[in-house]
Amino acid sequence: MSSGYYPRDLDLHPKAYTPGYRTTVLRSPQKALIGFDGSITEFTGPTFGHNTIGEFDNNLIVNYAKPGESAIGERIMVHGYVLDEEARPVRNTLVEFWQANAGGRYRHKKDTYLAPLDPNFGGCGRTMTRDDGYFQFFTIRPGAYPWPNGKNDWRPAHIHFSVFGTAFAQRLITQMYFEGDPNIAICPIVNTITDKSAIDRLTARLDMHNSRPHDMRAYRFDIVLRGKRSTMFENRKEGN
Amino acid sequence: MPYAPKLQESASQTAGPYVHIGCMPNTVGIHGVYDHDLGHEMITGDAQGERIKLEAIVYDGSGTPLKDAMVEIWQADANGVYNSPEDGRPSDPHFTGWGRQHADHDTGVFTFETVKPGAVTYNGVTQAPHVLVWITARGINLGLATRIYFDDETEANAADPFLSRIELKVRVPSLIAKRDGNTYRHEIYLQGDNETIFFDL
Ligand SMILES: [Fe+2]
Numbered sequence: 121m122s123s124g125y126y127p128r129d130l131d132l133h134p135k136a137y138t139p140g141y142r143t144t145v146l147r148s149p150q151k152a153l154i155g156f157d158g159s160i161t162e163f164t165g166p167t168f169g170h171n172t173i174g175e176f177d178n179n180l181i182v183n184y185a186k187p188g189e190s191a192i193g194e195r196i197m198v199h200g201y202v203l204d205e206e207a208r209p210v211r212n213t214l215v216e217f218w219q220a221n222a223g224g225r226y227r228h229k230k231d232t233y234l235a236p237l238d239p240n241f242g243g244c245g246r247t248m249t250r251d252d253g254y255f256q257f258f259t260i261r262p263g264a265y266p267w268p269n270g271k272n273d274w275r276p277a278h279i280h281f282s283v284f285g286t287a288f289a290q291r292l293i294t295q296m297y298f299e300g301d302p303n304i305a306i307c308p309i310v311n312t313i314t315d316k317s318a319i320d321r322l323t324a325r326l327d328m329h330n331s332r333p334h335d336m337r338a339y340r341f342d343i344v345l346r347g348k349r350s351t352m353f354e355n356r357k358e359g360n
Numbered sequence: 361m362p363y364a365p366k367l368q369e370s371a372s373q374t375a376g377p378y379v380h381i382g383c384m385p386n387t388v389g390i391h392g393v394y395d396h397d398l399g400h401e402m403i404t405g406d407a408q409g410e411r412i413k414l415e416a417i418v419y420d421g422s423g424t425p426l427k428d429a430m431v432e433i434w435q436a437d438a439n440g441v442y443n444s445p446e447d448g449r450p451s452d453p454h455f456t457g458w459g460r461q462h463a464d465h466d467t468g469v470f471t472f473e474t475v476k477p478g479a480v481t482y483n484g485v486t487q488a489p490h491v492l493v494w495i496t497a498r499g500i501n502l503g504l505a506t507r508i509y510f511d512d513e514t515e516a517n518a519a520d521p522f523l524s525r526i527e528l529k530v531r532v533p534s535l536i537a538k539r540d541g542n543t544y545r546h547e548i549y550l551q552g553d554n555e556t557i558f559f560d561l
Contacts, residue, residue, distance in 0.1 A: 126365065127560075128369065128560060128561065129368065129369065130560070132368060132369060132371050133369075133371050133372045133501070133502045134371065134372065134373070134501035134502060135501065136500070136501060136502065136504075138501060141374075141499070141501070143498050143499030144499045144500070144501060145421070145499075146420040146421035146422055146424075146499070146550070146551065147420050147421070147426070147497065147498075147499035147500055147550050147551075148499075148500075148501075148550070148551070149504065149550055149551065149555055149556075149558050150551050150555060151555050151557075153558050153559055153560040154525075154526060154557055154558070154559040154560065155559070155560050156522065156525070156559045156560060158561075159480075159482070159485070159487060159521070159522065160442065160447060160480060160482040160483070160487075161434065161435075161436075161442070161480065161487070161490070161492050161507075162492065162561060163446055164434075164442040164444035164446040164447045165434060165444055165446070165458075166399075166434065166443070166444070166456065166457065166458035167444060167445060168398070172398070174393075174394065174395075177393070177394070183393050184390070184392065184393055203367060204367075205365035205366065205367050205368065205369060206365055206366055206367070207366045207367050214398075216382050216383055217382060218378065218379075218381040218382025218383075226378045226381060227381065227388075227389075227390055228377075228378050228380075228381055228388055229388070229389070230377060230378075230428075231378065242381075242385065242390045242392075242393050243378075243381050243382075243390070244381050244382045244385045244390060244393055244394075245393075246382075246394075280373075280375065280376060280378075280379070280382055282375075282379075282382060282383055286444075286445075286446055287444075287446055288434050288492060288494070288505075288561065289561055291432075291494060291503060291561070292369075292370060292372060292503075293372060293373070293374075293375045293379075293496050293503060294370055294371065294372055294373045295373040295374075295376075309373060309374060310373075312373075312374075312501050313371045313373075315371070317368075318368070318370075318371040319371070321368070321370060321371070322370065322371060322373070343370050344367045344368060344369050344370045345369065345370070346369055347365050
């Protein structure tokens with residue numbers, strides 16, 4: 121039986137209307153969100169079997185490449201845990217990720233940036249967390265890219281993430297940044313988040329301990345989803 | 361000081377204009393990585409219940425349909441049971457309950473081929489047939505959650521606990537899809553006089 125999730129701390133999340141990121145101006149609801157305790161609808165969500173995942177789904181270096189070839193760029197492994205707010209593992213949950221190539225170009229007809237497409241890079245991957253919440257995937261470090269917003273805005277290098285959790289109440293889409301990137305602090309999308317520590321938690325750390333010598337460096341990135349409330353085992357007296 | 365949980369939730373960031381690359385790559389021409397896009401088919405066999413088509417359009421503050429959004433829906437099966445271990449009751453094995461779609465390039469319509477959900481009774485509470493809708497897109501910083509109810513369920517809607525707690529009754533119709541044959545049509549307005557009700561998921 122499901123008893124719900126910790127309320128979302130909306131101060132940690134970006135507000136809907138953040139004019140520094142201009143597209144939000146016409147896409148932000150202006151009325152208050154309805155507060156709702158949730159129901160079985162929100163306390164359930166889709167689950168996916170491990171057989172959903174193909175052998176190379178978590179390897180963007182090769183999952184779009186021609187046989188014997190691989191994507192151009194700095195080879196990295198990204199890994200971490202999906203946990204809830206009580207640091208409990210979120211197990212067997214689907215994690216999806218997508219990104220630009222090493223030059224900062226997406227494989228998408230609407231992306232017309234000068235940087236060339238890499239014929240061996242598609243830009244999507246997915247994996248399931250293990251029983252302890254752990255996930256890992258292999259990719260190339262994405263490039264920074266310019267985007268139409270202000271006169272000269274550039275996105276810091278980033279990887280987009282989509283995570284399901286065990287219930288729709290935990291559903292989350294976010295982005296991962298790379299430690300030390302000076303574009304993080306001046307990005308209008310990053311700065312829709314006003315809590316500096318929340319930005320810091322979206323910033324992956326270089327992880328030399330888990331890097332593979334002469335092969336690839338590792339980055340550590342943990343994702344935290346809403347905590348699950350404890351079930352109350354309250355005996356009720358008759359008539360109450 | 362009140363108790364604080366050990367960790368804080370990761371902050372949301374916009375799904376951006378290229379969300380389809382990650383979540384439905386085949387629809388943007390990235391083939392050969394995944395056999396099929398997840399959520400494309402909700403009915404996987406001889407599912408129980410009435411087959412319906414759910415068509416939704418999402419409008420921005422200028423009245424323009426969002427064509428670069430991704431919409432997900434989550435609903436009970438025809439018997440009012442969710443295909444989730446968290447529900448705990450056996451659900452229809454031929455129905456996933458979860459759909460994910462992009463907008464039609466020309467019209468901006470999101471189309472879900474699904475079954476009409478049953479009323480959901482759980483823990484002694486009954487909800488009218490409904491669908492949870494989650495919208496992400498460029499310019500949406502935190503996924504927007506709303507619900508769709510059905511206009512031919514007047515009695516059940518009147519007794520629904522979610523609809524009942526909406527104080528401004530004039531806003532309730534913003535959650536109710538209109539039936540036309542086997543199709544229910546629904547319009548979602550992000551802003552303006554008819555702004556749709558979104559809730560704190
Ligand atoms: Fe991006």
